[in-house]
Amino acid sequence: MADTALMPIPGMIDPVPTPREVTPREDGRVDLIGLPKKAIAALFEAAGLDAKAAKLRAKQVFHWLYHRGVTDFEAMTDIAKTMRPWLAERFVIGRPDVVLAQHSSDGTRKWLLRTADNHEFEMVFIPDADRGTLCVSSQVGCTLNCRFCHTGTMRLVRNLTPGEIVGQVMLARDELGEWPRGGGTMAGLDDVEDEDGGGYSPDGRLLTNIVMMGMGEPLYNFDHVRDALKIVMDGDGLALSKRRITLSTSGVVPMMARAGEEIGVNLAVSLHAVSKDVRDEIVPINRKYGLEELLQACADYPGASNARRITFEYVMLKDKNDSDADARELVRLIKQYKLPAKVNLIPFNPWPGAIYECSTPERIRRFSEIVFEAGISAPVRTPRGRDIDAACGQLKTAAQKMSRAELDRLAEEKQAALG
C-alpha cells in the first residue's frame, strides 16, 4: 500500500502539498467518514447501484453515520438485510486509532491518535461549566515553527484528510458516550442547534464547541478543513452551528477571505506581537504576510461584526511582548483598523527546551487592564491540561518528542534559514 508519506518541512513558511483526499487502507475498502453525501452516492453508483438507489442509500447512510454514530453497517436497520454485507465488503466506517488516552486532574482529556497509515496526531477535550470544547488538529505537525510552540518543532508534516479531521469529532462523541441509544430522535439536538450557549447540561451534550487549534495551521490545509467542517455543520448529521466553531490561524492572509466565505466560522488570529521585529521573530509567517496586511484581512473578514468578534490570541512571553507599551499599541492597532475584536491573553505554556518564560501574573493582569480600559474585552485564558501536556502549544506526539541535542540542531538550522 502506498504510504501517505510524511513530508519534510519545505521551508519556513510554505504550505505542504496535499497528496490525496482519502488515506488508502490496506484492505482496499474505502472509509466513508469525511465524504460528503454526493461522494458517497458516487461511490455507491460506481459499485453498481443505479443513480436513484445510490442517492437514497447515501442519504440513509449519512444519517446513520453522523446522526447516530454507528460504526457497523449491520446497525442500519432501514437498509435491507442483504444490502448490509454488500456495504461492509466495500466500505468501512472508520475512526482514528487511539494510541493513548489521558485524563488531566482538571478534567481535560487528551488523545494521541493514529491514522490508517501510521502517523500520530493529538486531540484535546476541555470541559467547562457551560460548554465542552474539542480542540481539533488539522495537520500532523506544522510547517510554521512559531518559536513558542511545541508543535512547530516537529520536523515532519502531513495534512490530515477530511476523514481524519471529522474522525476526531466522531471519536470524541464515542468517547464521551454522546450518541443516542435506540430509536427516535437525537436527545439534545435542539440544544446544540440553539445559538445562545444553552446546550450544555449534565444530561445533555458534552461536546458543544469546536476549535481548530490543535496541531497544524488549518489555512495551510484549507480544502480539507473546509470539507471537514462542512460535514460537521451539515444539518442532517452532526449539525453543529458555525457560531460554535472557531478556526485559528497564525495569519495566512491570502486564505482568510475564502475561510470567511466558504466556511463562515468564527475567526481567531494568533497575533502575539504588535511590532514587525517581535512578530517576525516569534511568528515567522509574519515575514511573508506582515502585520498591516493581516489586520486589513481581519477588517475585511466576511461575517465579522460586533456580535461576532474576531479573537486575537496573544501569548504572554516575559520581557518579549508583555509591556504596557505593547498593550497600548495593541489597542491602537485594533482601533486604527476598526476591528470588532476581543483579545484572548494566553499565559505561555512551557515545554522542554522552550526558550521563553511566561509573564508574571501581575504583568498579565496589568496588560489585560490596559486593553480592557480601552473598551476591548481581554480575558486571561486559564491554562488547561498542563499536567498531561494538553495545553495550547504543548501538543507534540510522543513519537516525535526530540532530545535536547536535536532541538539545538533545529534551532541552528532555523537561524541559518533566517540568514
Ligand code: SAH
Ligand atoms: N496553527 C494555528 C492553530 C493552532 S495553535 C495558530 O497558530 O493559530 C493554537 C494557539 O495556541 C495559537 O494561538 C498558538 O499561537 C498558541 N500557542 C502555541 N504555543 C503556545 C504555548 N507554548 N503557550 C501558549 N499558547 C501557545
Ligand code: SF4
Ligand atoms: Fe503552527 Fe500554530 Fe504552532 Fe505556529 S502556533 S507552529 S502556526 S501550530
